[in-house]
Amino acid sequence: MEAAxxxxxxxxxxxxxxxxxxDEVGEVDxxxxxxxxxxxxxxxxxTGSAVDGPGIRLVxxxxxxxxxxxxxxxxxxxxxxxxxxxTLAAAIAEVQRYANSLxxxxxxxxxxxxxxxxxxxFVLRVLEAAxxxxxxxxxxxxxxxxxxxSDEELADxxxxxxxxxxxxxxxxxxxxxxxxxxxxxxxxxxxxxGRPMWLRYVLVPGLTDVPEEMxxxxxxxxxxxxxxxxxxxxxxxxxxxxxTKLGLDYQLHGVEMPTRDQVDAAIAIFASRGLKAC
Ligand code: SF4
Numbered sequence: 001m002e003a004a005x006x007x008x009x010x011x012x013x014x015x016x017x018x019x020x021x022x023d024e025v026g027e028v029d030x031x032x033x034x035x036x037x038x039x040x041x042x043x044x045x046x047t048g049s050a051v052d053g054p055g056i057r058l059v060x061x062x063x064x065x066x067x068x069x070x071x072x073x074x075x076x077x078x079x080x081x082x083x084x085x086x087t088l089a090a091a092i093a094e095v096q097r098y099a100n101s102l103x104x105x106x107x108x109x110x111x112x113x114x115x116x117x118x119x120x121x122f123v124l125r126v127l128e129a130a131x132x133x134x135x136x137x138x139x140x141x142x143x144x145x146x147x148x149x150s151d152e153e154l155a156d157x158x159x160x161x162x163x164x165x166x167x168x169x170x171x172x173x174x175x176x177x178x179x180x181x182x183x184x185x186x187x188x189x190x191x192x193x194g195r196p197m198w199l200r201y202v203l204v205p206g207l208t209d210v211p212e213e214m215x216x217x218x219x220x221x222x223x224x225x226x227x228x229x230x231x232x233x234x235x236x237x238x239x240x241x242x243x244t245k246l247g248l249d250y251q252l253h254g255v256e257m258p259t260r261d262q263v264d265a266a267i268a269i270f271a272s273r274g275l276k277a278c
Pocket of ligand 1: 176
């Protein structure tokens, strides 16, 4: 099945609202797709990103996520069937189309979401194909399903962008509505394998700007020895309209973006542990 004709696979931005694009795929086909990776569900591809890994990136945004982060700016990606059904061949053709440019711009392909490892077989096969083209590969993940990838499969991923919502269990449940033991275990496994990692942390005033929490996360990250960079991502309200349109209960209405001083203070916590933070 090719991408639905009415909605282009490429979007100008992941902030485009996309729903129900995979509704017509039957349950059996969905199960087969998840098992084999022959087909995936994508919110979209976007081109020209300078913020999703090194260089200029092609980003494939997958649908489905098991977290419910209060600050999620793409809640339309929580549901698998909101995505466009895309064959593996079509996804690989999209990467091939940009492969030479991505290499010239020292960029690559990033699989993001949603949570890409909800579709681990499809995601892995796209990343493997990109790797075989000589394209740098990155996986942006919340880490919860990291165990779905074997050590050998992780070798096809040049960089893991690990989105850490919190360090302590209680705070993680508060922010993302779910426990984080598997996330911590995945980070430790990547470290044991010597796989390079960037750590990302969304700074939300009144929710995640908790110095003790960040200090514990920074200690943990520094101890891993493979974190090449920590990115503090300032919260914004670009996704609020999606919560409203989807009829979801948005808890962060009226919360301001963090100030430059708040962002700098967060960066300083990580930098003080010897981490490269920005
Ligand atoms: S992990 Fe990402 S996609 Fe999932 S709820 Fe959190 S911010 Fe949204």
